[in-house]
Every structure is written in structure tokens, then in C-alpha cells.
Amino acid sequence: MKREIRLTADGSPTLYVPELDETYHSRHGSVQEALHVFIANGLKPLASKNKSIQILEVGFGTGLNAFLSAQFAHEHQSSVQYTGIEAFPVEEAIWRQLSYFQKPEEKAIYYELMAASWEEPLALNSNFTLTKVKNSIQDWQPKALFDLIYFDAFGPRAQAEMWNKAIFEKLFTALNKGGVLVTYCAQGQFRRDLKAIGFEVLSLPGPPGKREMTRAYKI
């Protein structure tokens, strides 16, 4: 898959995939979107209640959500075990050029995270363990339960198969009771599918440039 580096409105980079005409993040700001959808509305509310949090990310991509989660876990002394699934890993020649972080110590951690071996847990700091899984969500079978799912696939227009109801049935089964799925997507059919599966679906204000996002609970 061909990918090009693009700058988003908050000054942070993203990747553009010409064959899908889709970017990895919001054009309004990649870091801003990730902080809003996945950290402020995903990890933060859970971290205040749970001592230890198992996170699953669908679409690990450039590792931005994983990096920001590791940073949050470190700053808030939460214990996070993070599994990131990715079917089409970003090549090293590309991720080495992504200028998300300017501070040398942040860059070093970002590179460590991106260079981590697949399928092998890596303790990025004393609060955060990362396991990257090279597989498609369709073929992956959960071996443990999760408290929080970051669903960060390309949008339904670009990659409809990622929004198939069967995927969310699998993710529902992979969640602990009380577990949460967050995503930037607020599409009507997607939300109806979540409700039909048994999720309680909540609409939240989206990041800049987007009216709504979705948080869904397994009650």
C-alpha cells in the first residue's frame, strides 16, 4: 500500500493512502484527534476507576494512540497492557520521518515502540506494556478479555469491510463486562449495529472539525 506523509492543521503529520483517498487521522489535527477520542474519552475515564487496564487497538498504524496511551499511563501511574492489531504495518522508512514529537526523549520512545517486534510484549515504561500483533481483525482470535477498545480503522466510505457487524460481535465478546469501545466514527448504520449487538451507545462531541464521536459500553 502506497503512503504519503501529509501535515494536518495542528502541525502534526499523518499518512495519506492514495488508493483509498483516505488519511490515517483527521486533517484537522492528528494529535488533537487522538488525544480527544482515545485518551480524553477512552483511557482517562477508565483510569480513574480501574487499577489495571487492558487496551486493544484495531488499526495500530503509526503507533500514535499507543504512544499517547503510554505517556498517559506514565504520567497518571496507571497500569496499561496494550495490544495493537495491524494488518499492513507502516514501513520503517516512513515512520522514521513522522515528526509527531520534537523532544529527543519522546522521539526515542516513539522509535522504540515502532521498532518493537511483533507478537512480543515490550515494557515501554514501568506502567505500560505493548504487544503488537501482525494480523487482520477478521483473522485474529482474542485469547484474553479487554477493558477498552480503540477502534481506529479507516472510515466506512474507504474500507466498508472494517465496519461489518461480525467484527463488532467479535469485539463485544472480547470485552469485559463494563468494557468500553471508542471510535471517531458516528455513522448511523454503525451505531444501529452496535445497539443490535448489545452495546449501550453514547454520542459525544467529536474533535475539532467533527460534530460527534461514539463511546459504546458492554453492560
Ligand SMILES: C[S@@+](CC[C@H](N)C(=O)[O-])C[C@H]1O[C@@H](n2cnc3c(N)ncnc32)[C@H](O)[C@@H]1O
Ligand atoms: C485510520 S488508520 C490507523 C491509525 C492509527 N491508529 C494511527 O494512529 O496511526 C487504519 C489502520 O487500520 C489498518 N488496517 C486495515 N485493514 C485492517 C484489517 N483488516 N485488520 C487490521 N488492521 C487493518 C491500516 O493498515 C491502518 O494502519
